[in-house]
Amino acid sequence: MGARSLVVLLFLMFILSFSSAYQGKKKQYKPCKQMVLYFHDVIYNGKNAANATSAIVGAPQWGNLTILADKFHFGNVVVFDDPITLDNNFHSKPVGRAQGMYIYDTKNTFTSWLGFTFVLNSTDFQGTLNFMGADPILVKTRDITVVSGTGDFFMHRGIATIMTDAFEGEVYFRLRVDIKLYECW
Amino acid sequence: MGARSLVVLLFLMFILSFSSAYQGKKKQYKPCKQMVLYFHDVIYNGKNAANATSAIVGAPQWGNLTILADKFHFGNVVVFDDPITLDNNFHSKPVGRAQGMYIYDTKNTFTSWLGFTFVLNSTDFQGTLNFMGADPILVKTRDITVVSGTGDFFMHRGIATIMTDAFEGEVYFRLRVDIKLYECW
Amino acid sequence: MGARSLVVLLFLMFILSFSSAYQGKKKQYKPCKQMVLYFHDVIYNGKNAANATSAIVGAPQWGNLTILADKFHFGNVVVFDDPITLDNNFHSKPVGRAQGMYIYDTKNTFTSWLGFTFVLNSTDFQGTLNFMGADPILVKTRDITVVSGTGDFFMHRGIATIMTDAFEGEVYFRLRVDIKLYECW
Numbered sequence: 001m002g003a004r005s006l007v008v009l010l011f012l013m014f015i016l017s018f019s020s021a022y023q024g025k026k027k028q029y030k031p032c033k034q035m036v037l038y039f040h041d042v043i044y045n046g047k048n049a050a051n052a053t054s055a056i057v058g059a060p061q062w063g064n065l066t067i068l069a070d071k072f073h074f075g076n077v078v079v080f081d082d083p084i085t086l087d088n089n090f091h092s093k094p095v096g097r098a099q100g101m102y103i104y105d106t107k108n109t110f111t112s113w114l115g116f117t118f119v120l121n122s123t124d125f126q127g128t129l130n131f132m133g134a135d136p137i138l139v140k141t142r143d144i145t146v147v148s149g150t151g152d153f154f155m156h157r158g159i160a161t162i163m164t165d166a167f168e169g170e171v172y173f174r175l176r177v178d179i180k181l182y183e184c185w
Numbered sequence: 186m187g188a189r190s191l192v193v194l195l196f197l198m199f200i201l202s203f204s205s206a207y208q209g210k211k212k213q214y215k216p217c218k219q220m221v222l223y224f225h226d227v228i229y230n231g232k233n234a235a236n237a238t239s240a241i242v243g244a245p246q247w248g249n250l251t252i253l254a255d256k257f258h259f260g261n262v263v264v265f266d267d268p269i270t271l272d273n274n275f276h277s278k279p280v281g282r283a284q285g286m287y288i289y290d291t292k293n294t295f296t297s298w299l300g301f302t303f304v305l306n307s308t309d310f311q312g313t314l315n316f317m318g319a320d321p322i323l324v325k326t327r328d329i330t331v332v333s334g335t336g337d338f339f340m341h342r343g344i345a346t347i348m349t350d351a352f353e354g355e356v357y358f359r360l361r362v363d364i365k366l367y368e369c370w
Numbered sequence: 371m372g373a374r375s376l377v378v379l380l381f382l383m384f385i386l387s388f389s390s391a392y393q394g395k396k397k398q399y400k401p402c403k404q405m406v407l408y409f410h411d412v413i414y415n416g417k418n419a420a421n422a423t424s425a426i427v428g429a430p431q432w433g434n435l436t437i438l439a440d441k442f443h444f445g446n447v448v449v450f451d452d453p454i455t456l457d458n459n460f461h462s463k464p465v466g467r468a469q470g471m472y473i474y475d476t477k478n479t480f481t482s483w484l485g486f487t488f489v490l491n492s493t494d495f496q497g498t499l500n501f502m503g504a505d506p507i508l509v510k511t512r513d514i515t516v517v518s519g520t521g522d523f524f525m526h527r528g529i530a531t532i533m534t535d536a537f538e539g540e541v542y543f544r545l546r547v548d549i550k551l552y553e554c555w
């Protein structure tokens with residue numbers, strides 16, 4: 001091999017090593033972990049104390065704590081402790097609890113703001129995931145964010161695509177949560 | 186070119202490629218995206234139902250839901266759906282909505298705690314940004330954090346420097362939000 | 371040095387530079403910063419206005435704003451501005467304030483959901499840290515997350531292991547917070 005071909009080889013390697021460094025910088029756009037879970041919310045309405053998993057704890061001046069307020073429930077704050085299941089059956093064995101709050105926050109349509117945690121305790125997953133974001137309820141699928149986690153989800157971050165999977169009057173709803181984690185440690 | 190000068194070239198390239206790998210590790214301290222937005226809050230006071238964009242939904246024992254409480258509003262929880270504009274004019278065409286809540290949380294000065302989302306829907310930006318942090322209201326500029334995003338802001342993080350741009354009694358305020366994103370995907 | 375040994379050297383360098391790029395990708399599992407802090411919560415009970423650092427601002431339909439509600443306080447929302455100290459002494463000089471809210475969110479045991487900020491202002495630290503997570507209060511040590519920061523903690527993330535360090539009736543508690551930051555900028 002002559003000096004000339006060595007220079008060529010050297011250049012190719014240099015470019016290759018540079019591109020590998022560049023890939024070190026680039027983030028991953030395919031989820032490093034993904035799972036689909038459901039959770040079920042039964043709101044307290046003054047008559048269902050035994051079954052209720054959530055309760056109105058804040059209301060605007062024109063509301064009260066037994067019935068969701070007028071004006072698209074604007075101002076209602078709800079605290080919840082909802083069972084999480086692997087399928088859409090309320091009676092399936094829970095794999096954890098969804099705990100936190102949601103707030104109805106528009107006067108002229110249904111939207112909410114979510115701050116809650118999935119506390120997972122199953123053979124598959126031990127740990128928590130924290131969610132935050134705006135939920136334009138009437139849109140079929142909408143994205144909220146996974147801002148952090150603990151245990152199996154130590155330092156994880158990602159996106160959760162949520163979908164209203166069932167809705168019964170103003171007492172029950174079920175959300176399908178497609179969790180896609182893009183930063184895994 | 187002799188073998189000796191080849192070794193020198195090789196060394197230079199090695200150092201260069203190493204430093205490029207090193208830069209792959211180092212985080213960026215210049216924003217990868219930056220924008221300035223304003224949002225406008227008109228709090229419900231019992232008389233302005235048509236114009237109000239926010240409402241008191243929680244109060245301490247000594248307060249009520251129509252007027253912000255004594256002791257620097259300590260304990261008041263406010264839910265809001267505020268228009269976001271590109272300039273400081275309340276009547277400019279909104280580019281999105283700021284949705285979430287703020288809490289007054291000190292007894293002897295004005296401070297608040299913020300948890301909210303910018304839902305942006307303009308030709309420039311489609312997506313959401315989630316904010317969280319303590320707001321020492323009387324300080325001229327203060328930093329809160331951008332913890333996550335969706336859409337155009339998928340997985341983004343950063344800092345928002347906020348400034349009270351206008352304040353009218355206890356009914357209206359306008360915040361200038363200088364968003365600096367340091368982690369972009 | 372002949373062309374052959376040059377090729378060998380070149381290969382070694384290439385592999386070295388590649389492995390350094392790979393290390394650029396790998397995350398750190400030892401904390402890059404760690405500190406232990408305490409904070410102290412004195413809840414308003416109708417009689418301790420002067421000393422109280424927190425107040426009930428939301429309650430379910432069966433509760434009120436002076437006493438934590440039945441059913442494990444399910445639905446109570448508490449806003450706080452608690453002193454942070456370096457040791458477990460309530461009377462030590464505070465190094466900052468813990469500000470935000472907690473929510474009791476289970477009907478059949480004590481759990482809470484936390485969203486708050488440490489506003490630190492000491493010779494050692496100037497900046498804020500934002501916390502979020504589920505707190506199974508009766509467990510000895512539990513992990514919540516540090517989702518973001520400002521100032522000295524610009525863009526930081528990590529885990530906080532919390533422990534109930536003292537508890538007096540339903541008026542006072544002290545939390546020990548072991549903050550471990552794994553992403554430092």
